[in-house]
Structure formats: C-alpha cells, structure tokens
Amino acid sequence: xxxxxxxxxxxxxxxxxxxxxxxxxxxxxxxxxxxxxxxxxxxxxxxxxxxxxxxxxxxxxxxxxxxxxxxxxxxxxxxxxxxxxxxxxxxxxxxxxxxxxxxxxxxxxxxxxxxxxxxxxx
Numbered sequence: 596x597x598x599x600x601x602x603x604x605x606x607x608x609x610x611x612x613x614x615x616x617x618x619x620x621x622x623x624x625x626x627x628x629x630x631x632x633x634x635x636x637x638x639x640x641x642x643x644x645x646x647x648x649x650x651x652x653x654x655x656x657x658x659x660x661x662x663x664x665x666x667x668x669x670x671x672x673x674x675x676x677x678x679x680x681x682x683x684x685x686x687x688x689x690x691x692x693x694x695x696x697x698x699x700x701x702x703x704x705x706x707x708x709x710x711x712x713x714x715x716x717x
Contacts, residue, residue, distance in 0.1 A: 617661040617668075620649050624671035631678035639679075 623646060630639045657665060 614658070614660055614664070616649065616653060617657065617664040621664045621668045621671070623649055624668040624675070628671050628675045628678065631675045631682070634682055636679075636682065639675075 623642065627639055627642060630636075630642075
C-alpha cells in the first residue's frame with residue numbers, strides 16, 4: 596500500500612465502495628498472524644488463494660474510510676513477516692544442530708559407512 600494508493604475515493608470516484616471487503620482483508624491479516632504465532636505454516640500457505648480472492652475486485656484507490664483498516668492490516672502483515680522470520684531462524688538453527696549431532700555421532704561410529712535413508716529405487 597503506497598501513500599498514493601490511499602485516497603479519499605473508491606474506483607467509482609464517489610467513495611461508495613463497501614468497507615466489508617477491507618474488513619475481510621483485516622480479518623485475513625489477523626488470521627495469518629495467529630497462524631504464524633502458532634507456527635502453522637501449512638495453513639498460512641493455503642491462505643494465499645483467499646488473499647487473491649479478497650483483493651481481486653478492489654479498486655485501485657480505496658475510500659478514505661478504508662485507510663485505517665488498511666493501515667492496521669499492513670501492521671499485522673509486518674508482525675506476521677517477523678514471526679515467519681523467527682520460525683525460519685529456529686528451523687535453520689535446528690538443522691545446524693542436527694547436522695552437528697550427526698557429525699559427532701559419525702565420529703563415534705568410526706569408519707563404518709552410513710546407511711542411506713533414501714530408497715532410490717522408487
């Protein structure tokens with residue numbers, strides 16, 4: 596949302612665009628943040644189509660009454676982005692820790708070849 600996109604009038608120029616679409620966007624942003632807080636990445640990813648549906652028919656210039664909703668939704672999106680970064684960092688840390696543990700276990704096992712976990716015949 597750029598400052599230029601936030602205007603006094605809707606696409607029709609008369610400011611009559613229903614706010615229910617913008618309220619749905621805000622509620623969607625709340626749900627994304629809630630799911631991110633729980634680490635439910637699969638459900639967040641599944642919401643992508645819903646976002647497209649919510650934003651597809653919106654005018655290029657929202658009514659002034661929608662500005663507070665859009666600003667709050669933008670803040671929620673930023674918080675969601677931060678939560679997703681935290682999740683990514685935690686996963687990367689877990690992967691690094693598992694790799695270190697595997698290397699340590701391999702050192703104790705001596706020179707035995709590790710069994711492959713992936714069945715390549717499938």
